[in-house]
Amino acid sequence: MSKDIRIRKGLNINLVGVAEQNTSKAVQSNVYAINLLDFHGIMPKMLVKEGAEVKAGEPLFYSKDNQDMLFVSPVSGELIEIKRGARRRILMIKILADKSQEHLKHSVISPGADSEEIKSILLKSGCWPFIKQRPYDLVADPAATPKAIFVSAYVTAPLAADLNYTLNGKEEEFQAALTALSKLTPGKVHVSIGKGSNSPFSELENIELHKVSGPHPAGLVGTQINKLDPINKGEVVWTVTPQDLVIIGELLLTGKFNAQRTIALAGSSVKTPKYFTTKIGAEIATFLYASGVNNGKFRVINGDVLTGKKTSPDGFLGFYNNTVSVIPEGDDYEFFGWNKPVFDKISTTRALTFSWLQPKKKYDLNTNTNGEHRAFVVTGMYEEVFPLDIYPLQLLKACMVKDLDEMEQLGLYEVIPEDFSLTEFICISKQPHQQIIREGLDLLQKEIG
Template identity: 85%
Template sequence: MSKDIRINKGLNINLVGAAEQTTSKAILSNVYAINLEDFHGITPKMLVKQGAEVKAGEPLFYSKDNSEMLFVSPVSGELVEILRGARRKILTLKILADKTQEVLETSPVSADADAVEIRQAILKSGCWPFIKQRPYDCIADPNATPKAIFISAYVTAPLAAEISYSLVGKEKEIQSALTALSKLTPGKVHVSVGKGVPSMFDKMKDIEMHKVSGPHPAGLVGTQINKIDPINKGETVWTVTPQDLVIIGEFLLTGIFNADRTLALVGSSVKKPKYYVAKIGSEIATFLYASGVKEEKIRVINGDVLTGKRSKPDGHLGFYNNTVSIIPEGDDYEFFGWNKPVFDKISITRALTFSWLQPNKKYDLTTNTNGEHRAFVVTGMYEKVFPLDIYPMQLLKACMVKDLDEMEQLGLYEVIPEDFSLTEFVCISKQPHQQIIREGLDLLQKEIG
């Protein structure tokens, strides 16, 4: 039995450059990288030294706060470089891949395994970092028991990889992961899919289905949590993405950590946007230049255009990403751009803009913010695109002034930075909403825990 969720507030950003539903295998990278920035709040303790030979799936480091939480290599090869920053903080690990890959094999996990066995197996496999928790948007605490687990299989982010295509044929692995996760919570495993669209999750067991409809951010798991079972102070929920379910499920079935991802290379600057199979940490250039780029000045984004991180063509695929977006770099200025009708940009206002007349039009946007950072202006626009039962403006200001009581009362426990990606997009004050929320969460976790 499924439950319907209808989201009315939001905004679909239709962009040029969606991926064609064809898949190629990316050229194998010479060097793979693990970026520690992907694991927010984790202090690594190295298990291997620079120059050591490792196998695919072999632990590289563990979390200082929990020695059982292991992080493994996506490939076999030599750990050739450990990049460090201020105070010798580890930033990136680089692995020179072997031509012939060796894989660390362990025993599969029985379908009858209990919660303790499953928890220990996932921790040792290196798959635990795929499980995130709210509040605080960090890797889940293995010692905590979540009240529920949420998975969003409804995609509404601009140009994001289509789950129905990218995960086809992976039903067995996904079901294995869902069954295992259902034993780690006394609550339910909630899976949200698009209403009226056939889904691979329709016939799966050990889950509660929800049919979601509406504009972005209806596909964000935070929006769904808010409508299904909101988080209160003292409660914890876990979230997992469908593409990560595949890696977890494959390990449970085979005992092998397989870092392959089917990712979408998208954007108006790509000549042939399509899907590629590549490993976590692959060099973006190995599949970017196979599709070709249209111009010299491009912005490479690890993720979708709203929540992804800026990268370089010679950068590496992020640990959690299954989308790489390439759009033109907006480093030019329009003469009197503020004082003439606008037909080629998206706006939720009707002042000299006409995108509201063509809701299905696809746009070729650049990274230009069309304005500079300025003080907050109360316009009511955030509330038009923010579907959560939270006051977005007030919460942002509470985070900026570091008012812990206000942060708690206004619902900071419920949100993570991506929930404010759309309000940041429509913000006429050009405020960095996601950064503000991230800093607020870090402060709340440090002071209250």
């Protein structure tokens, strides 16, 4: 029996440039890259050197804290560069792909095998990093036992890929992955889908299905966790995205690590927004220019416009991303823009703005923050779009002043940076909410663990 979740607080940001449901195959990338910044808190130890030949799915490095946790190559080819930063910290690993791909083969195991066997194959195959944990938003600790596992297949973020379209026909892989993950927790595997949607998860077994409705951030897994089974101190939950479940399921069924992704190229700066099949770590340019980009300055975002990271057109697709957004660069300023009626921007206030009159209108927004950084002011705006049972302003301020007791009491264990992406969007103080929460989580983990 499913439990419906209805979210009332939030804000849908309707933007021009949603990807059309038309999929093309991206040009094969010459170089693929693994960005170590995608794995927050992981200290890598290399297993191969520059110039080495690797197969798709062959380990490149392991975590210093857990030698069994391997991170693998998405393609076969030559490791051509290990890019390092300050103190020789590894930032990126680049691989020159072979024209003919060769995969490292693992033994096929039953999704219904015991938990230790499943955990072992996920660790050595490179699929374990797809499992994230809360608190702290890190790659899951294999030694921990989560009280539950959560999957959100309901998308509400602006310009994000439509999972019902990109993952249609992957029911067999989903079932294998979810059956295996159910062996790793004594609790339930919660899967959330859109109410009334034709989701590929609708008829699966070994899960507890939930139907979600409401505005963004109803689709964020953190919102669903808060409504279903909130995290208390000392508890751990794991989360997995639907596109990563496909890779896990295919590994269990075939023994191969297949890094293929169907990604959405979206945004008002793209002439023909659409979907492309490519692989993790591919060059963004291999599908960016295939759809055409409008003249003028634009920003490429690895992910959706609220939580993604700025990258260059010759950057690489992130490890966890299935969306690339391209919107105009907001480096121009509007004369007296603060002192006249505004019809082409989204606002939660009604002071000289009129977006509330047309809730379904689509907007062509740029990256301009429309104001400078300033002191926090108490407005009550965050609470209008923040559906979690948490005081957002007080938690942000506790993180800023590094008050550990207040962080704990105000619910920092329950949230990760993306949960504050919408409050950051509407913030009239122009504060970097996601960065504040990330720094607060890092401090809490360092001091309390």
